[in-house]
Amino acid sequence: MQAVILAAGEGKRVRPLTRGRPKAMIPVANHPIIEYVIDALVKNGIREIIVVVGYRKEQVTRFLNQLDVSVDVIVQDKQLGTANALLCAESKIHGDFLLLPGDNYIDPHSIARIRDIPDSMLVKEHPNPSNFGVVMLHEGRVTQIIEKPEHAPSFMVSTGIYCLKKEVFSYIQGNDLTDAISSMIENGIHLQGIPADDWQDAIFSWDLLKMNRRLLCHIPAAREGTASRQTIIQGTVSIGKGTTIGPNTVITGPVVIGNDCTIGPNSCIMPNTSIGSRVTLEPFISIGNSVVMDDTTIGSHSRIIDTVIGERCALADHTSTSTGVGLMEIEGRVTRSEFGAVLGDTVVSGPFTTFKNSIIGNSVTIEGRSCIVSRSIQDNSMVI
Amino acid sequence: MCGIVGYVGRRDAAPLIVEGLKKLEYRGYDSFGIATTGNSIALVKHQGRISENSGAAARLTGKTGIGHTRWATHGIPNDVNAHPHTDCTGTIALVHNGIIENYAELKRQLLSRGHTFRSETDTEVIVHLIEEEYPGRKDLLAAVQAVVPRLEGSYAILVISSSEDRIIAARNASPLVIGIGDGEIFAASDMTPIIEYTERAMFLEDGDIASLNRTGVEVFNREERVARPVELIDWSVEDVKKGGFAHYMLKEIYEQPQAFYNTIRAVNSDTIPWSSHRPPSITIVACGTSYHAGLIFKYLLEDSCGIPARLEFASEFKYYPPPVEGLVIGISQSGETADTLSALKQAKSHNCRTLAITNVLGSTVSRIADSTMFMRAGPEISVAATKSFVAQLAVLIQLINSLCDRKFDDILLHAHQAIEEVLLLDLTEAVAACKHARSIFYVGRGPFYAVSLEGALKMKEISYIHAEGYAAGELKHGPFALLSPETPVIALCVPGETYGVMISNIKEIKARGAPVIAIGCDGDAELPDIADIFIAIPRTPVFVQILTSLVVLQLLAYHTAVALGRDIDKPRNLAKSVTVE
Numbered sequence: 001m002q003a004v005i006l007a008a009g010e011g012k013r014v015r016p017l018t019r020g021r022p023k024a025m026i027p028v029a030n031h032p033i034i035e036y037v038i039d040a041l042v043k044n045g046i047r048e049i050i051v052v053v054g055y056r057k058e059q060v061t062r063f064l065n066q067l068d069v070s071v072d073v074i075v076q077d078k079q080l081g082t083a084n085a086l087l088c089a090e091s092k093i094h095g096d097f098l099l100l101p102g103d104n105y106i107d108p109h110s111i112a113r114i115r116d117i118p119d120s121m122l123v124k125e126h127p128n129p130s131n132f133g134v135v136m137l138h139e140g141r142v143t144q145i146i147e148k149p150e151h152a153p154s155f156m157v158s159t160g161i162y163c164l165k166k167e168v169f170s171y172i173q174g175n176d177l178t179d180a181i182s183s184m185i186e187n188g189i190h191l192q193g194i195p196a197d198d199w200q201d202a203i204f205s206w207d208l209l210k211m212n213r214r215l216l217c218h219i220p221a222a223r224e225g226t227a228s229r230q231t232i233i234q235g236t237v238s239i240g241k242g243t244t245i246g247p248n249t250v251i252t253g254p255v256v257i258g259n260d261c262t263i264g265p266n267s268c269i270m271p272n273t274s275i276g277s278r279v280t281l282e283p284f285i286s287i288g289n290s291v292v293m294d295d296t297t298i299g300s301h302s303r304i305i306d307t308v309i310g311e312r313c314a315l316a317d318h319t320s321t322s323t324g325v326g327l328m329e330i331e332g333r334v335t336r337s338e339f340g341a342v343l344g345d346t347v348v349s350g351p352f353t354t355f356k357n358s359i360i361g362n363s364v365t366i367e368g369r370s371c372i373v374s375r376s377i378q379d380n381s382m383v384i
Numbered sequence: 385m386c387g388i389v390g391y392v393g394r395r396d397a398a399p400l401i402v403e404g405l406k407k408l409e410y411r412g413y414d415s416f417g418i419a420t421t422g423n424s425i426a427l428v429k430h431q432g433r434i435s436e437n438s439g440a441a442a443r444l445t446g447k448t449g450i451g452h453t454r455w456a457t458h459g460i461p462n463d464v465n466a467h468p469h470t471d472c473t474g475t476i477a478l479v480h481n482g483i484i485e486n487y488a489e490l491k492r493q494l495l496s497r498g499h500t501f502r503s504e505t506d507t508e509v510i511v512h513l514i515e516e517e518y519p520g521r522k523d524l525l526a527a528v529q530a531v532v533p534r535l536e537g538s539y540a541i542l543v544i545s546s547s548e549d550r551i552i553a554a555r556n557a558s559p560l561v562i563g564i565g566d567g568e569i570f571a572a573s574d575m576t577p578i579i580e581y582t583e584r585a586m587f588l589e590d591g592d593i594a595s596l597n598r599t600g601v602e603v604f605n606r607e608e609r610v611a612r613p614v615e616l617i618d619w620s621v622e623d624v625k626k627g628g629f630a631h632y633m634l635k636e637i638y639e640q641p642q643a644f645y646n647t648i649r650a651v652n653s654d655t656i657p658w659s660s661h662r663p664p665s666i667t668i669v670a671c672g673t674s675y676h677a678g679l680i681f682k683y684l685l686e687d688s689c690g691i692p693a694r695l696e697f698a699s700e701f702k703y704y705p706p707p708v709e710g711l712v713i714g715i716s717q718s719g720e721t722a723d724t725l726s727a728l729k730q731a732k733s734h735n736c737r738t739l740a741i742t743n744v745l746g747s748t749v750s751r752i753a754d755s756t757m758f759m760r761a762g763p764e765i766s767v768a769a770t771k772s773f774v775a776q777l778a779v780l781i782q783l784i785n786s787l788c789d790r791k792f793d794d795i796l797l798h799a800h801q802a803i804e805e806v807l808l809l810d811l812t813e814a815v816a817a818c819k820h821a822r823s824i825f826y827v828g829r830g831p832f833y834a835v836s837l838e839g840a841l842k843m844k845e846i847s848y849i850h851a852e853g854y855a856a857g858e859l860k861h862g863p864f865a866l867l868s869p870e871t872p873v874i875a876l877c878v879p880g881e882t883y884g885v886m887i888s889n890i891k892e893i894k895a896r897g898a899p900v901i902a903i904g905c906d907g908d909a910e911l912p913d914i915a916d917i918f919i920a921i922p923r924t925p926v927f928v929q930i931l932t933s934l935v936v937l938q939l940l941a942y943h944t945a946v947a948l949g950r951d952i953d954k955p956r957n958l959a960k961s962v963t964v965e
Binding site for chain 2: 001019020045047048051053056058059061062064065068069070071072073075094260278294295311312346
């Protein structure tokens, strides 16, 4: 069986984290989201995997190359929409196939449920359905899909995961896949809606924290680096090769730490934290429920909570983030949000900076003692 | 990374395996070997590339066989360490891709039970373990099933025995594909060797053990028979190898951050040969791109360590040897460059200490030089060197670092991030300015003069546009006469001592009507106004600026060549490694 993974779109609502990678490549629990999708397929014995790439295609392709499974890479030159992306792969498809978004987590069991039922889709209840395609079901059959409605008539949403026959291509007219599926339904094709077990989508950047929390439940414990004998490690903790952990550091799992990191001494890593590779956490840091990507340095005496930090950031000492509730305007839509901070790549901040409920763009420089509350700062800005 | 191939069927196995291994050369090419079985095991293995030395191997007879092409990371490549490996009796042969992590312990146990080990590889323990299990069972499959649970690590293995007409395959965390033909079965690390013969493939899962004979495949997992679906594959061979990139060169450009980082990590005080005393002077011999790496090294070494350095073309050094003393460093990606080899021999005959820097473990240069340092770029296929150049620089800069009490450690460990950053740059404007040019001039000062030479070389090599690099001050002494609106000038102008004088050079060039593409640092206030096109690289220490500006020039050459429709990976008249004088 073939599977097509769509990983061409940028994921604008997750900016600033998508400057150097599409949403599908954002690391959650230290693996890009698309890797979980590929894993789930391989666990179902599906090896013929086609990935449609577009935005930052080289970065995606380079990553796919070093995977154990060989995948077929197709380039979508202009990111016109999901249906257009699927059309790019048309010539490679020769029968029933699975269609999956590369930027949503899906568990292998759910895939097993639809893989043998052509013309079916995975659906899932979601507390905020209006960000998705809302699905109307009647006796297991999909009767209607309403894309991002203002007032959702049901809590059941489309996961974007389908098992389709090749005939779907004859229904594609515009650039949007939902339109093609709707037109299939109108033409009397029975599309089964099958509930998914565990499906995670991060609509906004702060949703990554929830996804991270979910995916950290599955990590295996590993101890490849060197931890000082005075380190206290509880729960499931994975420590990568070459990482050194200084004395009197307390790590409470689930926590994953990548390769070649330097942590502590006297630091505290609290549950639900993912730390990438080559990260330096200086002494006396407390960090919890956060995602820290590769090559970032966080200065001593910092407190980081409910925060996503991009690659190559340098935060000076006494940085603190605290959780706040606020309204964020993302792509012209105002949304309620609750998180500490989301920092893009290469953010540099001075000592004693505090963040609360704020999004900081890529390559932003922040002077020491700044207090950033409920703000969204553009890329390449300077905060004085 | 290594490549393995197996065949069982109606044809002679050896020629098929030879062809298959050639297609897997992109996974490694420092040694290869083939074993076939008829009534006994016939075995040929050699150091070197299979594409250059396959004669004897292809003449083996037998309709069942296995082959291996190696890229050594531990244990030098030589005839003995090449796969396949055989047991003490020579009746079982095995090829392996992966790493056996508990091999040291297994080897101790096997030695104490009287086994003789011929190679230094981890692989050989597997074949001896199978040898112990085989006589009691008289069944190769059962023997492999008994051995596999004792192995830790990653492996894809193929085993044959002289008394059975089948291949046993096992896999854990290393790739292995089974191809199913008509009355013949293939096994390989990926689809490339197989696709020519069959499109039907079966993928083994971790922990699977399969018995392949000409009528079919039986797969077992934990001693239980399991079914693995047969899938139809319609990939073209080239696609698989390039892994979705349009060209090898682009693939390799994007692998540079990793190549740099791996090399910086791998070259440390333990692998640097003279940690005890510093040489009075250093002479570097190299050709082509490696010469440019040497030039950058010379500037940085003299500046940071105060050790006088001299740089010579290897091809000149041999016939016109200057009086040399101190240390002589030869740089060659392939380790087989004829000129560099003979220059190093020449240096040895002058009683100089010699050091080789190469990408290929066990290549000729490492046998000639007193000591060798390896870069970790991985196999490079594109003729135009990119990632091997960056890895050469990593080795050389690490040398400087060790001579300066490792004061650059922090910078080096994070330099790859800056390379990652410039890979995101959009060069469309600059490409448009270059693609219709008759000539392109590259100018820079200090180490950036070397960078401009390399940038010009890349442009010449793949786009066939005439390109020259000059030290910026030299432009006035002649080449100025060539400037016109059709000759873009690429100026490397980063903050530092030469910034001011570079700015005035750029103004002079502009005054002669030539369009200027300036590469400068982020946040530069002056350059964007003076230059026609401004490309910003991150503000970093000079070591890192050298790398990032280089990557920009590589990308510029690549995209210009693509715009002109050139054959990027095999430019006309050029060869990857020059093994003649």
